[in-house]
Amino acid sequence: MSQYQQPEYLGQRETVGTLAYAAPEATRGSFIRKTYLHLLGAVLALAAIDTAILTLVPAETLNAIFGTVLGGQWGWLIVLGAFMLVSWIAESMARSATSIGIQYAGLSLYVVAQAVILVPLLWIATTVPAFDGILFQALVITVVMFGSLTAFVMLTGYNFGFLRGILMIVGIGAMIGIIGSIAFGFTLGLWFTVLMIAFACGSILYQTSAVMHDYRIGQHVAASLALFAAVALLFWYVLRLLMSLRNE
Numbered sequence: 001m002s003q004y005q006q007p008e009y010l011g012q013r014e015t016v017g018t019l020a021y022a023a024p025e026a027t028r029g030s031f032i033r034k035t036y037l038h039l040l041g042a043v044l045a046l047a048a049i050d051t052a053i054l055t056l057v058p059a060e061t062l063n064a065i066f067g068t069v070l071g072g073q074w075g076w077l078i079v080l081g082a083f084m085l086v087s088w089i090a091e092s093m094a095r096s097a098t099s100i101g102i103q104y105a106g107l108s109l110y111v112v113a114q115a116v117i118l119v120p121l122l123w124i125a126t127t128v129p130a131f132d133g134i135l136f137q138a139l140v141i142t143v144v145m146f147g148s149l150t151a152f153v154m155l156t157g158y159n160f161g162f163l164r165g166i167l168m169i170v171g172i173g174a175m176i177g178i179i180g181s182i183a184f185g186f187t188l189g190l191w192f193t194v195l196m197i198a199f200a201c202g203s204i205l206y207q208t209s210a211v212m213h214d215y216r217i218g219q220h221v222a223a224s225l226a227l228f229a230a231v232a233l234l235f236w237y238v239l240r241l242l243m244s245l246r247n248e
Contacts, residue, residue: 038224049115200234
């Protein structure tokens with residue numbers, strides 16, 4: 001018996017490895033619910049971790065860490081490289097077909113990494129008087145945008161698989177731009193932030209469509225991680241945009 005094969009229920013054989021769109025309606029619905037419940041859990045865990053860091057770690061300690069790690073020309077580049085490596089490892093773990101424990105470990109690892117890399121931006125947003133209330137605004141905008149994009153895909157059933165290649169090209173270009181700006185000290189500007197918001201929205205459309213068309217039953221942890229990454233990216237750049245507009 002295959003490792004993916006499950007017993008027969010009510011005369012139907014349900015296979016964990018079956019594409020979600022080809023599975024029975026009840027099974028497909030259960031897969032989608034699990035995916036979004038795991039997404040919600042990841043978001044809440046992220047909020048809890050960042051709240052704990054910003055609340056429990058003294059401001060002087062955070063200042064010292066930011067100054068040491070991010071103060072040099074290559075500090076942020078090293079952090080970004082480490083985040084990319086951890087993200088790749090976490091995504092690979094989340095797609096494990098051999099152990100559900102490894103899948104959850106991958107999702108947990110990614111949530112922790114995302115929480116850590118968000119700390120500097122959240123610290124600025126919550127401590128600078130000019131940014132009072134901006135965090136809540138960014139949260140509301142992110143939730144509304146994510147909800148609207150998700151509802152559109154779910155209601156229309158449209159397959160946004162064609163975005164994969166476009167997102168890969170734009171993502172590589174954006175990464176080159178970010179590395180270049182850090183290495184050579186130039187500012188990407190407001191246009192780049194807007195572009196990345198559009199990129200994050202495209203990622204949400206693609207990943208939501210993938211939940212319906214590309215993922216297999218049993219891959220809800222990996223699907224939730226991919227959605228979580230897109231939502232976190234959207235929140236990051238929405239917050240950056242609001243902060244930039246406040247500074248003008």
